Amino acid sequence: MGGKDYARFAELSFDDFRRLAHDEALSPYERIGFPDDYREGFERAIFEDIRRKLPALDGSGSVVVDIGPGCSELPQMLRTHCEERDHHLVFVDSSEMLDHHADGPGLRKVPGRFPDVAAELGEERGTAAAVLAYSVIQYVFEDGSVFGFLDAALELLAPGGALLIGDLPNASMRSRYFASDAGQARHKEFAQDDSPPPVSFNAIQRGRMDDAVVLSLVARARAAGFHAWIVPQDPSLPMANRREDLLVVRP
Numbered sequence: 001m002g003g004k005d006y007a008r009f010a011e012l013s014f015d016d017f018r019r020l021a022h023d024e025a026l027s028p029y030e031r032i033g034f035p036d037d038y039r040e041g042f043e044r045a046i047f048e049d050i051r052r053k054l055p056a057l058d059g060s061g062s063v064v065v066d067i068g069p070g071c072s073e074l075p076q077m078l079r080t081h082c083e084e085r086d087h088h089l090v091f092v093d094s095s096e097m098l099d100h101h102a103d104g105p106g107l108r109k110v111p112g113r114f115p116d117v118a119a120e121l122g123e124e125r126g127t128a129a130a131v132l133a134y135s136v137i138q139y140v141f142e143d144g145s146v147f148g149f150l151d152a153a154l155e156l157l158a159p160g161g162a163l164l165i166g167d168l169p170n171a172s173m174r175s176r177y178f179a180s181d182a183g184q185a186r187h188k189e190f191a192q193d194d195s196p197p198p199v200s201f202n203a204i205q206r207g208r209m210d211d212a213v214v215l216s217l218v219a220r221a222r223a224a225g226f227h228a229w230i231v232p233q234d235p236s237l238p239m240a241n242r243r244e245d246l247l248v249v250r251p
């Protein structure tokens with residue numbers, strides 16, 4: 001797949017995702033903004049990585065919230081896992097994305113953009129053992145407040161509960177990777193030419209999250225009384241060399 005195809009899925013807004021959700025010409029991965037080769041065959045490994053970071057998923061009878069579940073196999077895996085363990089699962093996404101998920105016991109669907117719809121999660125506030133927002137907050141960074149998003153997600157957590165804001169594309173991490181020997185070799189293989197890898201230091205990168213943004217989310221959560229860490233993705237995941245996860249636990 002050429003660079004143009006990847007560019008089709010760059011810089012999507014919440015409304016762009018609403019449009020993609022109902023586009024019958026797209027694969028399930030493309031509907032959530034990924035070229036197939038970023039996700040096809042990888043979602044089980046992604047789910048297992050999430051499970052390791054949110055151990056409450058393996059308990060039973062808890063409240064679990066997925067903000068921005070999308071409509072590929074990943075939310076389906078979460079749903080099946082939650083059904084088997086009697087969790088109360090909440091999906092928050094556009095009605096177009098939620099249309100892909102059949103109604104059923106154990107699943108509550110809250111249509112709309114988070115945190116605009118946070119008031120509708122009054123029942124879940126302070127009760128969630130696990131909150132997940134995987135590959136979502138980068139789209140909030142474009143046209144909303146990542147701090148508003150984080151604060152509202154923190155408010156959902158029960159004592160001991162954990163929030164995973166996962167799959168953060170970090171432009172600084174990406175540049176560090178592509179500046180390395182391994183990154184340069186990978187770029188050469190991908191581009192199939194001798195063009196320089198995309199390394200950018202000391203430059204304004206509009207719309208892209210970087211170390212400053214990612215680490216400020218840690219600081220924000222800690223200042224609000226939560227434990228917070230940036231944690232690596234399992235190396236088998238497709239973007240582990242330039243993406244990382246924010247894990248927050250309510251003490």
Ligand SMILES: C[S@@+](CC[C@H](N)C(=O)[O-])C[C@H]1O[C@@H](n2cnc3c(N)ncnc32)[C@H](O)[C@@H]1O
Binds near residue numbers: 033094
């Ligand atoms: C890249 S997809 C990720 C889907 C899923 N979490 C996954 O990793 O397979 C981003 C999803 O987040 C949703 N989304 C984006 N901004 C959102 C917001 N502010 N509130 C709720 N959902 C949002 C989009 O509609 C889309 O379904």
